[in-house]
Amino acid sequence: MQTVVIVIHLMIVATLIGMVLLQKSEGGGLGMGGGAGFMSSRGTANLLSRTTAVLAVGFFLTSLLLSWLASYDRKPASIIPTEPTSQSQPAGPATPISPPQGGGILDSLRKSDERQQSQPEPAGPQAPRSQ
Incomplete structure (x- = not known):
C-alpha cells in the first residue's frame, strides 16, 4: 500500500514540477518573461494554473x-523499562564491600609516572614502539 502511494506521489511531484516550469513568468524578476511562447493564449494559462492547483492538492x-501510513505501524515506546526489576537477596550472607586497595586515579597516574622515570634513557634515537 505504501509503495503504491509513494509511486503516485512521485508521479504527482514530477508532473507538478513540469507544470510550474511550463507557466509563463509574469513577474519579470529575471527579465525573461513576456515573450510569445508556444503557450501564450489566455485559455492555456488558465488550464496550466488550474492543473497546477489540482496537482498541488x-x-x-x-x-x-x-x-499517516508511516505512523500507523509505530507503537509507542518508552526509554523507561515498564517491567519492574525484581530485587532479590543474595543466596549467601551479606558481606560488606571493601574499598579498592589500589587507590584512586591519582595514585595510578603517579605510579605510571614513576615507572616512566625509572626506565633508563636510550643511548640514541629509536623508532617508536607500541605498548
Whole structure:
C-alpha cells in the first residue's frame, strides 16, 4: 500500500514540477518573461494554473497519507523499562564491600609516572614502539 502511494506521489511531484516550469513568468524578476511562447493564449494559462492547483492538492493529500501510513505501524515506546526489576537477596550472607586497595586515579597516574622515570634513557634515537 505504501509503495503504491509513494509511486503516485512521485508521479504527482514530477508532473507538478513540469507544470510550474511550463507557466509563463509574469513577474519579470529575471527579465525573461513576456515573450510569445508556444503557450501564450489566455485559455492555456488558465488550464496550466488550474492543473497546477489540482496537482498541488494531490501532492498535499498524498503527503498526509504517507505520513499517516508511516505512523500507523509505530507503537509507542518508552526509554523507561515498564517491567519492574525484581530485587532479590543474595543466596549467601551479606558481606560488606571493601574499598579498592589500589587507590584512586591519582595514585595510578603517579605510579605510571614513576615507572616512566625509572626506565633508563636510550643511548640514541629509536623508532617508536607500541605498548
